[in-house]
Each structure stands twice: as structure tokens, then as C-alpha cells.
Amino acid sequence: DQQVKQNSPSLSVQEGRISILNCDYTNSMFDYFLWYKKYPAEGPTFLISISSIKDKNEDGRFTVFLNKSAKHLSLHIVPSQPGDSAVYFCAPLRGSQGNLIFGKGTKLSVKP
């Protein structure tokens, strides 16, 4: 049973516009959520995270929103740039120093 769902396998956005990547989870015990970006032939790169005690965390062009009651989080990228084109993984953390549980990823394509 998939604990983390990224229902959009791909997303195409025009450069300069907003990219919104969504993630749903089932386990209410997750207390920390991370987003990773992955380019082909490279390991996942940490992007941004949010603790379950917050509902928003912002870092430059990246903002993550958490709705605990809906068990939903989203990553907003504004403005989107062609270099943002990659696969984005939502990865809740099971306990401190625990293992990441990855969604299947969303492939973002930002067109110039």
C-alpha cells in the first residue's frame, strides 16, 4: 500500500510561471516532510523541508505548504526556470533519523 502518492507523473510549465507539485500521504505519524529533486544519472538532491508543526516553509523560489488535516502537501516554484526541469520526490520522514519514504515522483518540464 503506497503511503506516499504523487498522482501527477509529469507536469509541463512555461518559464516564469508557477509550478505546483502535489503530494498526498496516508500515515498521520509522519512528522517531517522533505522534497528532493533528481536529475538523470544523479542522486536525489535535498530541496526543502517542512516540519509537521508548520503549515508553510519558504526558501527563495520554493515554498512548501502542508495541510495536515488533509494529509496533503504541495511544492510551489515561482518563477519556474528551465533548470528546474527534473523529477521531484516527496519524501516524508518516519521518525527522527528514520528512513525516507519516497513517492513515485513528478517529472517537471519547464519550457523556455
Add this chain to the structure above:
Amino acid sequence: AAGVIQSPRHLIKEKRETATLKCYPIPRHDTVYWYQQGPGQDPQFLISFYEKMQSDKGSIPDRFSAQQFSDYHSELNMSSLELGDSALYFCASSRWGDGDEQYFGPGTRLTVT
């Protein structure tokens, strides 16, 4: 800044052979995680070590074993290789108390023929 180092980057083995993958964490990181990503799949957690002790175990087959050494590097030993073991194997590291972010290496691509 130093990153997680994995070796080898590519490995080709035949069925029933053994393979050893190595991971060198970021300096001062004390926790190492191993993940397996099959073709078209999301990364799946295998096993983790904190201060040389196994800290958590995921979907790691009994044919696989791993350990963390005194210098904090880790090795994943895989025996009786099967075709289904062909995957990308990622190692990640973190440091207790420095947040929960895990930093990934570039991965080892294992192909079993």
C-alpha cells in the same frame, strides 16, 4: 563542499555472483542509509546505520548484508545476485542533531546479466 561518495558508479555482474557497494558519507555524518531504485520505481529504503550499529531495516533481502565501519563508511554486500537486483543503489548520509535532511550520493548502477 564534500558530498557522499559511492563506488563503483557502475557494476555489471552475472547471476549468482556477489557484489560489494561502498559508500563514504559526508565528513562528520554518523548515519548512513541505503536505498534501491528499480527501473521506473521510486527509491525504496533498504537499511540504515547509526554509529556503526544497524538503526533501521526496510525491504532488504536476506541475500544482502551491510555494515558501517569505524570511519563511518558503509558497504552493502549482495550475494547470489538475481536479475531483479538490477537497479540504482543510493547511499545517503546525515548527522544526528543537525536536522533530518539526508544527503544522497550519485548512486551505483548495478546490472545483473
